[in-house]
Amino acid sequence: MSELKIENLVKNFQGMDRPAVNNVNLDINSGQLVAFLGPSGCGKTTILKMITGLFQPDNGNITLDNESLLPIPTEKRGVVMVFQNYLLFPYMNVNENVGFALKMKGVDKNTIDQRVKEMLDLVKLPDIGLRKPKQLSGGQQQRVALARALIASPRLLLLDEPLSNLDAHLRDEMRELILTIQQKLNVTTIFVTHDQEEAVLLADKIALIFDGELQNFTSPKNYYEKPKNIKAAKFFGGVNFINADLVDNKIQSEIGFCEYQGDNISDLNKKLFLTIRPENIKISKNNEFDHNSYQGKITSVIFSGTHTRYKINVNNVHLECSLQSVGIDNIKEADQVFVHLPKDKIWGMND
Amino acid sequence: MGGERLKIVLSLTPPLLIIITLFFGGIFYGFLQSLGYQPAIGKYELNFSAYYNVMFSERYAKLFWSGLALNLWVSFASTFLAAVFALFGALAIRKTFVGKTLCKFIYSLNLPMPHLVVAVGMIFVFSQSGLLARLAAQIGMISSPGDFPVLVRDKYGFGIILAYIWKEAAFFFIILMSVLQSLGENFEELAQSLGANRWQRFRYVILPLVMPNLFSASIIVFAFSFGAYEVPALLGVIYPQMLPVMAFEFFLNPDLNARSEGMALSIIIALIVMILVVFYFWLTQAKIRKD
Ligand SMILES: Nc1ncnc2c1ncn2[C@@H]1O[C@H](COP(=O)(O)OP(=O)(O)OP(=O)(O)O)[C@@H](O)[C@H]1O
Ligand SMILES: [Mg+2]
Numbered sequence: 001m002s003e004l005k006i007e008n009l010v011k012n013f014q015g016m017d018r019p020a021v022n023n024v025n026l027d028i029n030s031g032q033l034v035a036f037l038g039p040s041g042c043g044k045t046t047i048l049k050m051i052t053g054l055f056q057p058d059n060g061n062i063t064l065d066n067e068s069l070l071p072i073p074t075e076k077r078g079v080v081m082v083f084q085n086y087l088l089f090p091y092m093n094v095n096e097n098v099g100f101a102l103k104m105k106g107v108d109k110n111t112i113d114q115r116v117k118e119m120l121d122l123v124k125l126p127d128i129g130l131r132k133p134k135q136l137s138g139g140q141q142q143r144v145a146l147a148r149a150l151i152a153s154p155r156l157l158l159l160d161e162p163l164s165n166l167d168a169h170l171r172d173e174m175r176e177l178i179l180t181i182q183q184k185l186n187v188t189t190i191f192v193t194h195d196q197e198e199a200v201l202l203a204d205k206i207a208l209i210f211d212g213e214l215q216n217f218t219s220p221k222n223y224y225e226k227p228k229n230i231k232a233a234k235f236f237g238g239v240n241f242i243n244a245d246l247v248d249n250k251i252q253s254e255i256g257f258c259e260y261q262g263d264n265i266s267d268l269n270k271k272l273f274l275t276i277r278p279e280n281i282k283i284s285k286n287n288e289f290d291h292n293s294y295q296g297k298i299t300s301v302i303f304s305g306t307h308t309r310y311k312i313n314v315n316n317v318h319l320e321c322s323l324q325s326v327g328i329d330n331i332k333e334a335d336q337v338f339v340h341l342p343k344d345k346i347w348g349m350n351d
Numbered sequence: 352m353g354g355e356r357l358k359i360v361l362s363l364t365p366p367l368l369i370i371i372t373l374f375f376g377g378i379f380y381g382f383l384q385s386l387g388y389q390p391a392i393g394k395y396e397l398n399f400s401a402y403y404n405v406m407f408s409e410r411y412a413k414l415f416w417s418g419l420a421l422n423l424w425v426s427f428a429s430t431f432l433a434a435v436f437a438l439f440g441a442l443a444i445r446k447t448f449v450g451k452t453l454c455k456f457i458y459s460l461n462l463p464m465p466h467l468v469v470a471v472g473m474i475f476v477f478s479q480s481g482l483l484a485r486l487a488a489q490i491g492m493i494s495s496p497g498d499f500p501v502l503v504r505d506k507y508g509f510g511i512i513l514a515y516i517w518k519e520a521a522f523f524f525i526i527l528m529s530v531l532q533s534l535g536e537n538f539e540e541l542a543q544s545l546g547a548n549r550w551q552r553f554r555y556v557i558l559p560l561v562m563p564n565l566f567s568a569s570i571i572v573f574a575f576s577f578g579a580y581e582v583p584a585l586l587g588v589i590y591p592q593m594l595p596v597m598a599f600e601f602f603l604n605p606d607l608n609a610r611s612e613g614m615a616l617s618i619i620i621a622l623i624v625m626i627l628v629v630f631y632f633w634l635t636q637a638k639i640r641k642d
Binding site: 075 | 537538540541542543544545546547548551555556559560
């Protein structure tokens with residue numbers, strides 16, 4: 001069981017005007033599957049490389065099971081990284097590739113052969129052991145790379161963009177496989193992605209990183225319902241932002257008084273922003289809501305199959321609302337409507 | 352279609368003819384000469400007696416076989432050592448600024464330098480009257496420059512090997528630097544995270560990755576050093592004598608009959624190199640087919 005703790009991690013590179021990784025703190029529990037999510041260049045790979053020991057941090061500490069990893073050389077950390085572009089050794093066949101880590105450990109050949117077979121079964125690729133990497137498809141290469149990483153039972157598995165080089169259909173398949181294997185082996189795993197949907201589908205917890213700084217580290221659900229700030233909310237598809245003031249623990253927004261139930265009310269500043277998911281907004285032609293009901297005008301209606309998206313102007317604030325297409329009464333462009341922001345769904349943020 | 356192809360063939364014919372005439376014609380004429388065909392001195396019959404003379408006659412056999420041994424020794428040793436030095440040099444400094452600067456320096460300075468100049472430099476530095484010998488005597492390491500080991504014009508070809516290492520290591524170095532550059536460090540980092548220590552990364556990752564390039568470069572260097580004349584002529588001894596020098600002496604011989612022996616020897620040298628190259632291609636092709 002391996003619990004990873006990252007404290008005040010900092011990494012600078014020459015020629016960059018900000019740290020590539022800036023004071024990152026993370027606690028990852030044993031057996032968790034965690035996503036590092038962020039746009040290109042935000043420092044995801046750099047953090048992984050510091051965990052493996054390929055980069056030395058300029059500051060901070062990384063501990064695995066309460067033991068600092070920093071003094072331990074990469075090859076002895078038991079932390080295996082799967083690189084973005086698979087990197088199968090071209091001069092070795094699949095069996096030799098998968099068995100590499102055990103060979104380095106000096107394990108006897110029979111044991112290696114047997115473990116290689118187990119691993120190839122695990123990634124659902126039996127019978128290709130004698131092929132060379134270039135005779136494999138991208139998805140197969142990715143799975144061989146995974147088998148090669150898992151053979152020596154690493155304490156920590158790091159996957160750098162495991163799905164980004166695969167086409168959509170293979171990506172789904174591979175995602176399932178990673179999930180199954182991770183649960184089966186219960187290996188603590190970090191995977192890197194810049195696709196929020198992928199992170200949400202796979203991860204127990206997501207570390208959102210912008211410009212080297214950790215924005216938030218929480219469950220996928222919280223990113224939708226309780227984002228930390230506007231940037232984080234936007235990364236997860238948030239579109240509704242309303243300026244508001246906190247006066248005597250009551251929220252007065254630019255569209256009117258707002259009842260609030262969020263558990264973070266004591267952390268909110270005087271000036272704050274309210275947000276709500278488009279699918280949580282309700283609209284109606286009649287004033288049928290008992291709280292947080294505002295008058296607005298429909299500015300556009302976009303039908304997209306199962307859902308219909310409405311843009312509403314409420315006191316010059318533009319809100320978006322997404323409703324299931326079945327069973328809605330015919331609300332059209334330019335209609336006057338009542339807009340309801342349920343108090344248990346609206347969420348306040350400081351920035 | 353056919354017309355197009357004919358046009359291409361026709362337009363290629365004149366240059367091809369010239370190449371074929373000059374190259375194969377030259378070789379063919381040389382081959383005839385080695386068989387004893389020399390109209391200039393009225394010899395028209397063809398036989399292998401020049402080959403026999405060079406390899407087995409009492410007069411030349413000893414010189415030939417010792418020369419061949421020296422040739423193989425010098426070429427293998429210098430190629431191997433140059434490759435090894437270059438590999439370790441390139442690995443040691445590839446990640447440093449010095450490495451890149453040095454690489455450029457060698458490229459601009461050492462590569463275009465003629466072998467002859469390097470050979471003269473060798474004499475200047477390593478001979479018993481050279482810089483090192485005098486320096487060693489000056490600081491009292493040896494009592495007089497004459498006690499300095501015979502590194503130039505020695506019967507084991509050390510001077511020649513040194514000169515070739517000096518020159519060819521630069522060639523290997525340039526090739527290796529560019530190969531290592533294009534490979535990047537990802538494979539090594541990956542191997543390291545899979546538990547490979549420094550030696551294992553060298554043995555199981557770097558070496559197999561650079562081997563194909565190193566091997567082709569070795570063939571070029573080997574073939575060159577096997578057939579080159581100027582360095583052994585300057586840095587070698589009279590006995591044993593490397594084969595290209597021996598061949599050249601046949602040509603210098605005022606007796607025109609010696610021409611045939613010279614030609615025969617040249618063709619033997621060419622054949623040995625060709626056999627090695629063919630063997631190499633066979634090896635690599637066999638490997639490619641196996642993949
Ligand atoms: N070895 C290095 N030397 C100098 N700068 C580096 C080095 N590695 C990364 N950087 C810089 O650090 C920043 C973070 O890079 P990193 O590779 O961690 O980004 P990333 O989040 O993995 O991005 P991507 O999604 O594109 O892979 C980038 O601006 C990059 O240019
Ligand atoms: Mg990256």
